[in-house]
Amino acid sequence: MFLTNILLKKVKSKHIMVQMESLVSGHKFNKIRERLADKLELVRFDPFIQQDSVYREKKRVRSMKF
Known part of the structure; x- marks a missing residue:
């Protein structure tokens, strides 16, 4: 294994x-x-019922980089 592979790892967002x-x-x-x-x-x-409602996280869509 080369040393450059270790040093150039991708950083998670x-x-x-x-x-x-x-x-x-x-x-x-x-x-x-x-x-x-x-x-x-x-x-x-919630626009469908025209009232406030509880929202839960369903799934991860993608990583974001700012």
Whole structure:
């Protein structure tokens, strides 16, 4: 193994884009969070039911580099 392979490793990004899904209606949107943070769960306005509802992180979409 060459020393350059060790020194030139890719650095993981600090942020990721995740898909959030409403527990009530299934409405989805994307949100960016830090890679090392806990899974997101938040209250936000749901346009399908015209009320606030709870959204949970469903899956990771991609890595984000700023």
